[in-house]
Amino acid sequence: MTQAVAGGRSLDDWRAELRAWLGEHVPRALPPLDGHAASAGYRAWERKLADAGYAAVHWPVEHGGRGASERERLVFQEEYERARGPVRINIQGLMLAGPTLMAFGTERQRHRWLPAMLRADEVWCQGFSEPDAGSDLAALRTRAEQSGDDLVVNGQKVWTTGAHYADWIFALVRTDSAGPKHRGITWVMIDLRTPGVTVRPITQLNDRPEFAEIFFEDVRVPLDNVVGGIGNGWRVAMTALGFERGVGRRSYIQYLNRLESLRRAVASAGVRLDPAVELEFGDVLAQVLMYRDYASRVAAEATADPPTATAAYNKLIWSELQVRLFQLGESVLRATGDLRDGASTERAEEWMAEYWYARAARIFAGTNQIQKNIIAERVLGMPR
Ligand SMILES: Cc1cc2nc3c(=O)[nH]c(=O)nc-3n(C[C@H](O)[C@H](O)[C@H](O)COP(=O)(O)OP(=O)(O)OC[C@H]3O[C@@H](n4cnc5c(N)ncnc54)[C@H](O)[C@@H]3O)c2cc1C
Structure with a gap:
């Protein structure tokens, strides 16, 4: 059995252990994650992390985690980013479904799903949004009617990230x-392999499927698969969304890495930046460092169930920071000559892919307008 992180060891020791292991084991570039076949390398990597006790360091030891505190988890994130580890294929399982099962699931349910989740033998996706239910999530219409020991599900989900390579959905x-x-x-x-489920990938303008729509036609699901009780799903979902917006999701290191790559591009091109761009560079760096201190403070205070307003602040900060950082990069890479109409370098192509994705960060995990509503109501006490 793996050991807990704690036990008298310092954060520095934990960091050193991670840096050594990740330095040795992080795989080279994996293929784009655009379907089941391409997911094999990512699943194998998750198994390796699980075997070493690093797949979900924040999970309790009894479930195969390391019982890491928020601070220790943040250190894991930092080292993972520093080592440039691959995209975590089962993030929806490890960050959302798993902790939710621990909070609301029965012993049997935890036993059924957590071990396979940890090893990415079963990859999960999140089925909340529907064509007419996004910000107003409670307007969802996918129906489930009781029939004997089953629920019979009919309806549609949309924007389901990773559904085209996932095995299970929490809906x-x-x-x-x-x-x-x-x-x-x-x-x-x-x-997702139950008869009556159809997963249709949504191809984006860049020809890549990032998410899918899912259709349910008379899909029979055992009542045993209900978590938290019939009719209690809103409470369960609000807890899960807190996990999604929390500080464990983003590390400042990835932003520092980006700034460093821009600095190197400027140095190797030998150009002088426009003073306004230079100023923005300094401002973004200051924002990144503020985010680092904020996240570390929140992590020190965090409980397993993050306060809704803190989660909302956090989501606003990292998503806005991302947009600003990638906008800065666009200006810098134009100045260095990397970004040119029809003749960009590979570095600029990669940057621009993330530039577009950064805009989506204002939308997923609850739009930024909705986060502002939460802060207005819960922190400022303004009327609904
Ligand atoms: C990259 C990406 C990945 C996603 N992955 C998933 C996933 O895996 N699973 C899943 O279930 N969903 C996923 N989503 C969907 C996401 O949760 C929704 O897009 C989001 O909740 C917004 O819903 P909507 O698109 O229906 O927009 P709408 O709710 O229709 O909002 C449209 C605009 O109106 C604004 N607005 C709406 N209501 C209010 C209000 N009360 N006050 C102020 N402004 C308001 C919104 O902020 C937004 O700007 C993903 C989205 C993206 C972009």
């Missing part, structure tokens, strides 16, 4: 349409 479904709309919602685990 919010409507089990009651009569009362207040927040009340009749249920959280249920659905095997």
Whole structure:
């Protein structure tokens, strides 16, 4: 069995252990993650992390984690970014479904799903959004009716990240349409290989499928797959969304790495930046360092169930920082000559792919306008 992180060891020792292991084991570039076949290398990497006790350091030791505090988890994130580890294929499972099962699942449910989640033998995706239910999530209409020991699910989800290589989805479904709309919602685990499930990848302008839409037609799901009880899905989902917006999700190191790569591009091109761009460079660096200190403070205070307003602040900070950083990069890479109409360098192509994705960060995990609403209501006490 793996050891807990704690036990008298310092954060520096933990960092050194991680740096050594990741330095030795992080794989070279894996192929783009655009379907089941391409996911094999990512799954193998997750198994290796799990075997070494690093797949989910924040999970309790009894479930195969290291019982890491928020601070220790942040150190893991920092070292992972520093080592340029691959995209974590089962992030929705490890960050959302797993902790949610620990909070609301039965012993049998934890035993059924957590071990396979940890080793990415089963990869998870998040089925909340629907064509007419995004910010107003409680408007969701995917229906689930009880039939014997099953729920029968009909409806559609959309923007489901990674559904085209996932095996399972944790979905919010409507089990009651009569009362207040927040009340009749249920959280249920659905095997994507069940008859009646169709996953249709959504191809983006860059020809890559990032997410999919999912159709459910008379899909039979055992009632045993309901987590937290019928009609209690809203409460379960709000806890899960706190995990999604929390500080463990982003590390300042990835932003520092980006700034450093821009600095190197400027040095090797031997150009002088426009003073306004230079000023922005300094401002973004200051923002990154502020984010580092903020995240570290929040991590020191954090409990397992992050306060909603803190999670909202955090999401606003990292997503806005990302947009600003990639905008800065666009100006810098134009100045260095990397970014040119029809003749950009590979570095600039990669940068611009992330530049576009950064804009999506204002939308996923709850849009930034919604985060501002939360802060206005919960922190400033403004009326709804
Ligand atoms: C890259 C990416 C990945 C995603 N992955 C997933 C996933 O894996 N699973 C999943 O379930 N969903 C996922 N989503 C969907 C995401 O959660 C929704 O797009 C988001 O919640 C917004 O919903 P919507 O698109 O329906 O926009 P809408 O809710 O229609 O919002 C449209 C605009 O109106 C604004 N708005 C709406 N209501 C208010 C209000 N009350 N006050 C102020 N402004 C308001 C919004 O901020 C937004 O600017 C993903 C989205 C993206 C971009």
